[in-house]
Every structure is written in C-alpha cells, then in structure tokens.
Amino acid sequence: xxxxxxxxxxxxxxxxxxxxxxxxxxxxxxxxxxxxxxxxxxxxxxxxxxxxxxxxxxxxxxxxxxxxxxxxxxxxxxxxxxxxxxxxxxxxxxxxxxxxxxxxxxxxxxxxxxxxxxxxxxxxxxxxxxxxxxxxxxxxxxxxxxxxxxxxxxxxxxxxxxxxxxxxxxxxxxxxxxxxxxxxxxxxxxxxxxxxxxxxxxxxxxxxxxxxxxxxxxxxxxxxxxxxxxxxxxxxxxxxxxxxxxxxxxxxxxxxxxxxxxxxxxxxxxxxxxxxxxxxxxxxxxxxxxxxxxxxxxxxxxxxxxxxxxxxxxxxxxxxxxxxxxxxxxxxxxxxxxxxxxxxxxxxxxxxxxxxxxxxxxxxxxxxxxxxxxxxxxxxxxxxxx
Numbered sequence: 001x002x003x004x005x006x007x008x009x010x011x012x013x014x015x016x017x018x019x020x021x022x023x024x025x026x027x028x029x030x031x032x033x034x035x036x037x038x039x040x041x042x043x044x045x046x047x048x049x050x051x052x053x054x055x056x057x058x059x060x061x062x063x064x065x066x067x068x069x070x071x072x073x074x075x076x077x078x079x080x081x082x083x084x085x086x087x088x089x090x091x092x093x094x095x096x097x098x099x100x101x102x103x104x105x106x107x108x109x110x111x112x113x114x115x116x117x118x119x120x121x122x123x124x125x126x127x128x129x130x131x132x133x134x135x136x137x138x139x140x141x142x143x144x145x146x147x148x149x150x151x152x153x154x155x156x157x158x159x160x161x162x163x164x165x166x167x168x169x170x171x172x173x174x175x176x177x178x179x180x181x182x183x184x185x186x187x188x189x190x191x192x193x194x195x196x197x198x199x200x201x202x203x204x205x206x207x208x209x210x211x212x213x214x215x216x217x218x219x220x221x222x223x224x225x226x227x228x229x230x231x232x233x234x235x236x237x238x239x240x241x242x243x244x245x246x247x248x249x250x251x252x253x254x255x256x257x258x259x260x261x262x263x264x265x266x267x268x269x270x271x272x273x274x275x276x277x278x279x280x281x282x283x284x285x286x287x288x289x290x291x292x293x294x295x296x297x298x299x300x301x302x303x304x305x306x307x308x309x310x311x312x313x314x315x316x317x318x319x320x321x322x323x324x325x326x327x328x329x330x331x332x333x334x335x336x337x338x339x340x341x342x343x344x345x346x347x348x349x350x351x352x353x354x355x356x357x358x359x360x361x362x363x364x365x366x367x368x369x370x371x372x373x374x375x376x377x378x379x380x381x382x383x384x385x386x
Contacts, residue, residue, distance in 0.1 A: 048118020055116035062112035080246025093239035095122030102219030160204030176223030198362035296323035
C-alpha cells in the first residue's frame with residue numbers, strides 16, 4: 001500500500017500545521033485547559049467555519065466536504081502534535097461515524113449538516129470497564145407506551161459536559177443494545193465535569209433520570225446496535241491512534257531541540273552515543289506506529305464508505321487493535337524519554353514535556369489500553385483460522 005500523500009493531502013497537512021502552530025501554541029493550550037469550557041470557542045469557530053474540519057468526512061449530500069478518513073487522520077496527527085483543546089475527537093470521530101454507519105436517514109439529514117458546520121457538538125456516551133463496553137452493563141431503558149424511559153449514569157464521557165447532543169448506549173428490557181440521539185439539555189439529564197490528569201481533555205459524568213426515548217431517536221432499529229457501537233469505537237480508536245502519533249513525534253522533536261542546546265563536558269549531549277541510540281529507538285517506534293495508524297485509517301475509510309459492510313468488520317478490528325496498541329506505546333515511551341532527557345526541568349510546569357506525558361497516559365487508557373487491544377487482536381486472529 002502506498003502511504004505517500006497526494007498534493008491535496010500535503011496541502012491539508014501544511015495548512016493544519018500552520019494554523020495550529022499559532023492557535024494551539026503552548027500558551028494557548030495552557031489558557032484553554034484552565035478555562036471553564038476546556039477549549040477556546042473562537043478557535044473552534046475558526047476550525048468549523050473557516051477550515052471546515054468537522055465537515056471533512058461528512059458526505060456532500062449532508063453539507064460536508066465528502067473527503068476520506070485518511071485526510072481526517074492527517075488533521076488528527078497535527079492536532080496531537082499541538083495538543084489541540086477542542087471537542088473534535090468526540091464530535092467528528094465518534095458521533096459523526098455513528099450517524100454515518102447508523103440506518104436512521106432522518107437523523108442523518110437532521111444532524112449531520114449541523115455537525116459538519118460545527119454549530120452542533122456531539123459525543124458518544126457508554127459504560128465500559130477497562131475500555132471494553134462488553135464488560136460493563138449499560139443503563140436500562142424500560143418500555144413504555146410511547147417508547148422507553150431511561151435512568152442510569154455514564155461515568156466518563158469524553159466532552160460530555162460541553163456537547164449539545166448525546167448519542168447514548170442503553171439496554172432494552174430484552175437485554176439487547178440500542179443507541180439513541182438525545183439533546184444534552186433535555187429534562188432529566190444532569191452533567192458533572194470530572195477532574196482529570198490530562199487537563200487538555202475533558203471527561204464528564206452524565207446522569208439520566210427517567211429520560212423519555214422514542215423510536216425515531218434510534219440510530220439503528222431498536223435493540224440492534226451492538227455491532228454499530230463496536231465499529232464506531234474501533235474507528236474512534238484509530239482516530240485516537242493518529243492523534244497519539246502526532247503527540248509522540250512532537251515529544252521527540254522537543255527532545256531533539258533541547259539536547260542540541262544542552263551541553264556537558266563542553267559538547268552538546270546530542271553528540272553522545274547513548275543519547276543517539278535512545279532517540280533512534282524512539283524514531284523507529286514512532287514510524288512503526290505511524291504506518292499502523294495510516295493503514296488503519298485506510299481501513300476505516302473503506303468501512304465508512306461501505307456503510308457497515310460486514311465483510312470489513314474483521315479487518316477493521318485487527319487494524320484498530322494494532323494501531324491503538326502501537327501508537328499508545330510509542331507515545332508513552334516518547335513522552336517518558338522526553339522528560340528524562342530534559343533532565344531536571346523535564347517535569348516542571350514551565351516546560352511542555354509534562355503536558356505530553358499526561359496526554360499520553362490518559363490516551364493510553366482511553367478506548368482500550370495496549371494489553372486489551374492485543375488480547376482482542378489474538379482473539380480475532382484465532383477466530384479467523386479455519
């Protein structure tokens with residue numbers, strides 16, 4: 001497979017890098033992560049209304065640009081490099097694919113144009129244990145005459161307090177899974193922002209108290225959403241892996257810049273053979289992760305284009321597992337080495353390595369950690385054997 005970018009993709013990469021170098025510089029990141037919203041509304045408006053990033057993978061018929069997931073991966077890598085504080089991962093990489101892969105055309109026509117325009121921010125709410133939704137029980141929706149009534153809570157929802165729309169997973173009386181689209185300000189819904197180690201990304205606890213659900217709010221026919229949720233989370237894991245690759249690369253770049261200036265025994269420490277070996281190992285790990293992430297992005301593109309073709313389910317699962325595990329470990333290793341090679345200032349607030357280390361640690365656990373993904377990969381390989 002040829003991973004060389006086209007001229008159009010290079011233009012997307014360069015424009016994203018140029019914009020984020022200013023809009024998401026270190027000072028801007030620190031200001032955004034300490035704000036009430038967790039991101040800068042002005043930057044989000046620029047992203048949505050001038051750059052059209054939320055519209056990238058939305059088909060033209062719904063007001064989007066109709067490009068592919070590889071183009072989105074290019075953006076995500078640059079976002080990871082600059083620690084962008086914005087609800088892009090939750091809205092454009094979880095909620096948007098859920099609507100695209102769902103079968104409710106009315107909801108697509110109603111919601112996708114607003115998501116593409118950035119005027120509507122959405123997220124996916126589900127319960128999970130160690131990143132696996134199968135190991136956790138979703139809130140129960142009890143049947144009523146006019147639909148269902150849902151009570152329960154979701155413990156850690158990405159950008160849950162900032163979203164305007166919630167795509168919620170719940171179990172019906174027959175234990176089958178459903179996904180519903182619910183306005184975040186609907187009566188019976190309360191949201192609480194949670195303290196997080198990675199202050200550049202927000203999580204929230206969402207409680208639902210007798211919230212009414214109707215059949216027309218289902219993304220798929222009621223009780224038929226288990227495969228949809230699994231596929232959306234795999235696409236989300238691929239998106240996060242692409243972002244992690246960017247963070248890993250920037251951690252290495254910060255380290256290379258610092259060790260070139262730092263001197264011991266009247267010479268730059270970058271000239272020491274031991275330091276060269278450590279940086280070379282980091283570069284190899286990052287390149288492995290980048291290859292896995294962009295291959296997975298190609299598979300995600302095919303999965304979205306095929307609108308849920310069952311034939312791609314196994315390949316998507318394998319690609320997501322490889323990309324997320326490789327990218328998580330490369331980012332953690334690069335961020336940890338960055339703090340080590342920065343020496344005494346590596347962990348201080350004034351320097352940026354600690355921000356990347358916190359993002360690396362939080363991202364490692366989000367949407368499944370490397371151990372969970374490798375276990376799943378082994379299961380998929382064994383199940384595919386004749």
